[in-house]
Structure formats: structure tokens, C-alpha cells
Amino acid sequence: MKPETLPTFQKNPIIIISLLTAVCLVGDSMLYVVLPTHFEEAGLTSLWQVGILLSINRLVRLPLNPLIGWLYTKISARTGVLIAVLLAFGTTLSYGLIQGFIGLLIARCFWGVAWGFLRLGAYFTILEYATDATRGKSMGLYNGLYRLGSLVGMLIGGFLADFYGLTTTSMIFSLVTLCALPVVFIVIKPTSQGMVAHHVEDERHFSLWSNRTVLSVLGIGMFFALIYQGIVTSTLSYLINIHNGSVVLIFGCLIGASSLAGILQAIRWGFEPFLAPLFGSLTDGKDGRYPLLLISTLLASILFALVSFNLPLWLWISVLLLLQATATSLTTIADALAADTASNGAKIKIMTTYSLLIDFGAALGPMLAYIMNQFVHPYASFWFASFILLGTTLVCAKRWLKQK
Numbered sequence: 001m002k003p004e005t006l007p008t009f010q011k012n013p014i015i016i017i018s019l020l021t022a023v024c025l026v027g028d029s030m031l032y033v034v035l036p037t038h039f040e041e042a043g044l045t046s047l048w049q050v051g052i053l054l055s056i057n058r059l060v061r062l063p064l065n066p067l068i069g070w071l072y073t074k075i076s077a078r079t080g081v082l083i084a085v086l087l088a089f090g091t092t093l094s095y096g097l098i099q100g101f102i103g104l105l106i107a108r109c110f111w112g113v114a115w116g117f118l119r120l121g122a123y124f125t126i127l128e129y130a131t132d133a134t135r136g137k138s139m140g141l142y143n144g145l146y147r148l149g150s151l152v153g154m155l156i157g158g159f160l161a162d163f164y165g166l167t168t169t170s171m172i173f174s175l176v177t178l179c180a181l182p183v184v185f186i187v188i189k190p191t192s193q194g195m196v197a198h199h200v201e202d203e204r205h206f207s208l209w210s211n212r213t214v215l216s217v218l219g220i221g222m223f224f225a226l227i228y229q230g231i232v233t234s235t236l237s238y239l240i241n242i243h244n245g246s247v248v249l250i251f252g253c254l255i256g257a258s259s260l261a262g263i264l265q266a267i268r269w270g271f272e273p274f275l276a277p278l279f280g281s282l283t284d285g286k287d288g289r290y291p292l293l294l295i296s297t298l299l300a301s302i303l304f305a306l307v308s309f310n311l312p313l314w315l316w317i318s319v320l321l322l323l324q325a326t327a328t329s330l331t332t333i334a335d336a337l338a339a340d341t342a343s344n345g346a347k348i349k350i351m352t353t354y355s356l357l358i359d360f361g362a363a364l365g366p367m368l369a370y371i372m373n374q375f376v377h378p379y380a381s382f383w384f385a386s387f388i389l390l391g392t393t394l395v396c397a398k399r400w401l402k403q404k
Contacts, residue, residue, distance in 0.1 A: 013125050013128075013129055014122075014125060014126055014129060014130075014138055014141055014142055015141070015145060016187050016188070017077075017081070017118075017121060017122045017125050017142070018122065018141065018142045018144075018145035018146045019145055019146070019148070020081060020085070020118070020180055020183065020184065021118045021119075021122060021146040021149065022145060022146045022147070022148045022149030022150075022152075023085075023149060023176060023177055023179065023180040024084055024085055024088035024114060024115075024118060024149065024177055024180060025088075025146060025147075025149030025150055025153060026092070026149045026150075026152050026153035026157070026173045026176055026177060027088065027091065027092025027095060027111075027153065027170065027173045027174065027177060028057070028088075028091075028092075028111055028115070028153065029149060029150040029152075029153030029154050029157065029265075030095075030153040030154065030156075030157025030158075030160075030161070030169060030170075030173055031053075031054070031095060031157075032054060032154065032233050032234055032236075032265075033154045033157060033158045033161075033236070033237050033261045033262045033265065034157055034158060034161040034166060034169065035050050035053065035054065036050050036234070036235075036237045036238045036241075037237055037238075037241065037257055038161055038165075038166050041165060041166045041167075042095070042099065042100075042104060042166055043098075043099035043100040043101070043104075044100075044101055044104075045101075047238075047370055047374070048370060048371075048374075049101050050234075050366075050370070051234070051366045051367045051369070051370035051371075052101075052105070052367065053101070053104055053105060053108050054108075054234045054366040055230075055234075055362075055363040055364070055365070055366045055367050056105055056108045056109060056112070056363070057108045057109065057111045057112035057115065057363075058112060058359040058360070058362045058363030059112075059359075059363040060108075060109045060112040060113070061112045061113070061115070061116045061355075061356070061359040061363075062356055062359055062360055062363070064112070064113060064116055065116055065120070065352055065353075065355050065356040065359065066352055066356070068080075068113075068116040068117055068120055068352075069120055069348050069349075069351070069352035069355075071194075072120060072121065072124060072194055072195045072196050072348075073194040073195075073196055073197045073348070074194045074197070075194055075195065076190055076191040076192075076193070076194070076195055077121055077125070077188055077191070077195045078184060078185075078188040078189065078190050078191070079190075080117045080120075080121045080195065081117065081118070081121060081184050081188060082181075082184055083113075083114070083117050084114040084115070084117040084118045084121075085114075085177065085178075085180045085181050085184060086181070087110050087111065087113055087114035087117075088111065088114045088177045088180075089174055089177045089178045089181075090107075090110065090174075091107045091108070091110050091111040091114065092170055092173050092174040092177050093170060093171065093174035094107040094170075095107065095166065095170040096166055096167035096168065096169065096170025096171050096174075097167070097170070112359075116355070116359075119355055120351065120352065120355055121195065122142055122146070123339070123342075123351045123354075123355065124195055124196050124347070124348075124351065126138050126139060126142060126339060127339060127342055127343060127347050127351065130339070132340075132343070133284055134284065135280075135284065135336055135339050135340060135343065136279075136280035136281060136282075136283045136284040136289065136332065136333075136336040137277050137280040137281045137284055138280070138339075139276075139280050139332055139335040139336045139339060140275075140276035140277035140278070140279055140280025140281070140332045140336075141273075141276065141277045141280070142335075143272065143276045143328070143331055143332055143335065144272040144273035144274070144275070144276035144277055144328075145273055147268075147269040147272045147273070147276075148269060148273065150265065150266075150269045151265075151266045151269030151270055152176075153173065154261070154262040154265040154266050154269070155262045155263060155265070155266030155269075156262075157169055157173065157262060158237075158259045158260075158261065158262025158263070159259055159262065160172065162259050196347065196348055208346070208349050208350065208353060211341075213341060214341045214350060216399070217334075217337045217338055217340075217341050217354075218338070218350075218353060218354055218357050219357075220334050220337065220392065220396075221334040221335070221337070221338055221354055221357060221358055221361075222357040222358060222360060222361040223361060223388055223392060224330045224331060224334050224361070225357075225358040225359075225360075225361035225362040225365070226361035226362065226364055226365045226368070226388075227361075227365065227385045227388060227389065228327040228330070228331060229358070229361070229362035229365060230361060230362045230363070230364060230365010230366050230368070230369065231365045231366070231368070231369040231381045231382070231384075231385055232323065232327065232385075233265070233365075234365065234366035234369060234370075235366070235369045235370070235373065235381060236261040236264065236265060236320075237257050237260075237261035237262075238257075238370075238373070239307070239379075239382075240257045240260050240261055241257040242378050243316065264317070264320055264321065264324065265324070267321060267324065268321075268324035268325075268327065268328065271325075271328070272328050275325065275328050275329075276328050276331075276332045279292065279328060279329045279332045279333065280332050280333075280336055283332075283333055283336060284336075289333050289336060289337055289340075290396060290399075290400040290403075291400075292329060292333060293330070293333050293396055294393055294396055294397055294400065296326050296329040296330050296333070297326075297330065297389045297390075297392045297393040297396065298389075298390070298393045299322070299326055300323065300326035300327075300330065300385075300386075300389045301386045301387075301389035301390040301393060302386075303319050303322050303323045303326065304323065304382045304383070304385045304386035304389065305382075305383065305386040306319050307319055307320070307323075307379065307382045308379035308382060308383065338350065338351065338354040339351075342354075368381065368384075369381035372384060
């Protein structure tokens with residue numbers, strides 16, 4: 001690989017793209033814990049509208065991901081990130097200024113475009129700079145650092161919204177996002193060619209759909225996104241509300257459902273910068289990625305089933321925290337498996353399709369969760385997740401034994 005073909009970041013490119021993504025993510029993450037309990041303040045009339053709004057940003061990326069992947073063969077890393085930062089600023093500000101379903105729907109579509117540029121830019125950066133011995137750790141580092149944006153958005157956003165409302169919270173977070181703009185000009189140099197232009201010719205004759213190994217890895221990533229990015233993230237404050245009430249008494253303090261959801265999610269984002277690289281490093285070893293994958297899916301299946309039990313509050317919250325740890329493990333492993341297959345095949349095609357399927361799973365999750373919870377049973381979506389993870393454990397165990 002010629003040095004001039006690499007993305008021209010100064011210092012560590014993976015850390016830089018991860019932190020820029022984190023700053024852009026704060027407004028979106030805030031919405032996941034705030035909107036289910038503050039939807040009337042946003043001019044919404046029903047929970048089904050919440051489910052659509054939390055899904056549409058991913059649905060819109062389904063047709064756009066291939067386009068964004070193609071654009072990165074024409075535009076530089078700096079241009080892609082600049083587009084993302086400007087869109088993230090505008091959409092975060094609009095969450096507090098726009099009232100009503102249609103206006104917020106349009107804003108969420110624009111955020112979907114921003115996230116597409118950020119994530120594919122990060123994936124391509126990791127594939128260029130990581131080696132076979134560091135790919136898991138690099139994916140873990142990216143996942144851990146960019147989720148610092150979720151830490152700020154969900155923890156501080158939940159408290160700000162409970163005390164000051166959605167409008168003030170959105171304005172504050174939009175200013176935070178705007179601070180990323182000058183950083184882009186400082187740390188990412190402009191280039192005259194596309195970020196991944198040098199891979200186009202190598203992939204011309206690669207057939208994605210005829211490779212069963214690639215398809216199975218893509219499917220694993222899609223299901224994990226459906227469960228963790230879709231079901232868990234969008235329904236956590238709702239789940240706390242129905243299980244314990246809108247206000248929870250912890251250590252003598254009354255905490256709102258959205259605030260507690262923000263705390264639980266923020267704990268994950270707080271330990272993820274340490275756990276995600278660790279999990280990634282463990283799977284970089286000679287035993288590969290499947291042993292930790294099997295342990296994590298089996299444990300997660302049990303934990304999802306336990307959530308519906310009438311457990312003491314401290315034990316119930318402990319179950320949720322362990323679920324957050326399995327989310328870190330499984331997300332890191334799925335990303336590393338996708339990067340493994342892409343490094344030996346067609347980088348642009350595989351990672352673009354992987355990104356598309358991640359979005360499909362994450363977009364389907366909130367809608368599926370709220371439909372099941374409303375029309376089947378309040379805990380139906382978590383039972384569904386438990387079943388899917390158990391099935392994944394059995395299928396992956398069979399494949400791993402064949403490889404051995």
C-alpha cells in the first residue's frame with residue numbers, strides 16, 4: 001500500500017475518527033432515552049411515532065449506504081467528515097426547535113446520512129491501518145471511543161431533559177457538535193483523490209452473494225444490531241417505566257425513568273473504552289473470535305429472559321448491566337469478523353453491505369420492539385432477543401466445531 005493512498009490524518013487516525021464520531025453522536029443518543037418519556041413535548045401523540053423516529057435514520061441509510069460507499073471512492077476523508085459534522089449540528093439543533101412528527105422525521109433522515117458518512121469513513125480507516133494481529137483491538141478501540149458520545153448524550157441528556165426540557169437540551173448538544181468543525185480542518189488534511197479509490201479495480205469481479213462465509217458474518221452483525229442497537233437502546237427507559245414506575249427510589253433518591261435509563265446506558269459507554277479493546281484483543285489471539293462469541297451469546301440469552309422476572313430492584317439492575325457488557329463484547333466481535341472477511345476480499349463491497357445490514361437490523365429493532373410490547377406482551381421484545389441469541393449460540397457452536 002502506497003503511503004499517499006492512505007487517509008491523511010495526523011497522529012492516530014483511528015482515535016481521531018472515533019472521537020469526531022463521538023462528538024457528532026451526542027444529540028442522537030440523547031433522543032433514545034428522552035423521546036420515549038418526553039414525546040408530548042416534541043409534539044408527538046403516540047409511542048408508535050417514537051418507534052418510527054428512532055428507526056427512520058437507519059431505514060434511510062439502507063438505499064444510501066451503497067451511494068455513500070461509492071462517494072468515498074470520489075471524495076476525501078475530510079470532505080466526508082465535514083458533511084457529517086454539519087448535518088449532525090443541524091439535526092441536533094432541530095430536535096429542540098421542530099414540533100411535530102413530519103418535521104422530526106425529516107431531521108432524523110438527515111442524521112441518517114451523517115451517520116453513514118461517519119461510520120463508513122471509520123470502517124475504511126480501520127481496514128487501512130489495522131493488521132491481522134490488531135484488527136479486533138482496533139475495532140474495539142473505535143467502538144469504545146465513539147460511544148463516549150453516547151455516554152454524554154444519554155447520561156447528561158437524560159438529566160437535562162428531566163430538569164430543563166428537550167428544547168434546551170438540544171440547543172446545548174448542538175453547540176457541542178459544532179465544536180468538531182474546526183477540529184476537522186486541523187487534523188484531517190485535504191486530498192485530491194477518493195478515500196478508497198485505490199480499491200475499486202480490485203473489487204470489480206468480486207461476488208458478495210456467492211460467499212457463504214461472508215453472508216453468515218453479515219447475518220450475525222445484523223441480528224446483534226437488531227437486538228442491542230434497536231430493541232435495547234430504544235426501549236430501556238420504557239422498560240424501566242413499566243417494571244418499576246416512572247420514578248424509581250434508589251439509595252433514598254427519586255430518579256426518573258429516562259434518567260435511570262441514561263445512567264444504565266452511560267455506565268456501558270463509560271466502561272466500553274476499556275472493555276471493547278480488551279474483548280477485541282482477546283479475540284485476536286490464536287483461539288480466534290468464536291470462543292468469546294459463544295460465551296457472550298449464551299450469557300446474553302439467559303439475561304434477556306431474566307429481565308421479565310419480578311426480581312429485587314438491585315438484582316434486576318445488575319441483570320441490565322451485565323446485558324450492557326454482552327453488548328460490548330458481541331458488537332466488537334461482529335465488527336472484527338466483518339473486518340476479517342473484508343481484509344481478505346472486497347473491502348468496499350463487504351463493509352458497505354455490512355453497514356447496510358447493521359442499519360437494517362437497528363432500524364427494524366425499535367419498530368419491532370414497540371409493536372411486540374404493545375400488542376403481544378410488555379416484555380415480548382426481550383423474549384424474542386433471548387430466543388435469537390440462543391439460536392445464534394447453537395449455529396455458531398456447530399460452525400466452530402467444524403473448523404476445529
